[in-house]
Amino acid sequence: MQASGHATLLSYVVSARPAPGIEAPYVLAVVRLEEGPQMMTNIVNCEGRERSLAIDSPLRVVFQVQNEEISLPLFELAEGAD
């Protein structure tokens, strides 16, 4: 399935504790892809606004390179969203 990279924010938490390779605070989210499936991810590029992300905000994918083989699909607020 080819996915567009558009998604909606279903729910999230803001972790106060770091995780391996991830600095705190970070946003752990479950999003619904435009195509239907839901997946876990992080919401990035929202420093300082973590606790005011609106449920159902439109999102777009941002691939974060982890190593030579793997990029992770993370998401940021789509343009025009609060």
Added chain:
Amino acid sequence: MSARIGVVGAAESTNMGVIPNVSQLGIAADAALNALADAGLGLRDIDGIAVAGESAVTLADYLGIVPAWLDGTGVGGCSFLMHVRHACAAIAAGLCKTVLVVHGESGKSRIAATGLPWPPPPGSLQGQFEAPFGAISSPTMFTLPVLRYLHEHGLEREALAHVVVAQRKWAQLNPRALYKEQLTVQDVLSAREIAWPFTLPMCCPLTDGGGALVLVSADRARDFQRPVYVLGTGESSEAALISQMPDLKTSGAFRRSSSRAFAEAGIQVADVDHVMIYDAFAHLPLYGLEDLGFCAPGEAAHFIAEGHTSPGGRLPVNTNGGGLSYMHSGMYGMYAMQESIRQIRGCAPAQVDGVKISVCHGVGGMFSAASTLVFSVEPDL
């Protein structure tokens, strides 16, 4: 329907909270011996054994039990409720006569404890699809659906805080509770953040502890002191991953498990005097009260805030203080059952008057599994 089995022995481990000098197996054995003493039976009388967290074979061997029936169903904290359900069927089918359901967990002290589920193996579903994003512990995962629940029902974080406040009122009456300090809603909201919207008091502690039950047929149970009958049972499961929970506001496993238990028992919510809802986190009583039918969707927070589940209220919930303030060794289902049984027997520290029917509901994993039991003082309604 008439009860098929009765609980004739029930006890927790001698010590609870921090047990720095006993191994996990030792805690389980201690609880088993306490429950057998409560039943007036010996290890030789046991011909069926059910355990989660340790191998049933190991426990049987350790205790000198020769089983005709073993159950190691391990789906998280509600496993022990499923063990009781499975024991009902086994005893009714004549597979065994006297079952020991036992739990011991050195959750905090980690003395010869079985492995933690963190980090998950890289090839597991969690390892592939959740851990890479920093989903590495239950406070960041079990809590994930809650902002949506609050949003869709027009609720604020106060809804979670009220759950904590209500249960601390029960914990204050329980000498064995870890956290007895009374809190206000504001105390809870301004406490240390763990995974916003969750603060520390909205999350269960990690302690050591154990418990055990002895089960026999309802007919035999009549000859024992203070039998507690099992009128109805249910179990189910749903998404293996929290990110795949089909509807973030409600648990299908909760609804299926509880409706089956209620139907088998022949009861309605109005018949229920007392409820235990496994509360690893503050949102679980909200989901539980709604999915079990005690409250309409979105109404549980108001119900709790009004005091109906607190001491003096008309539907006492988590009367031992719950996983949030009594104890939580990692898997909590056994302790929820122990409190239901104490309330029916009339010997709970925070005893409620006239408890004839208690519903005990447990969760496993992150809304992955559920099991529900209806306990009753009589074998028939």
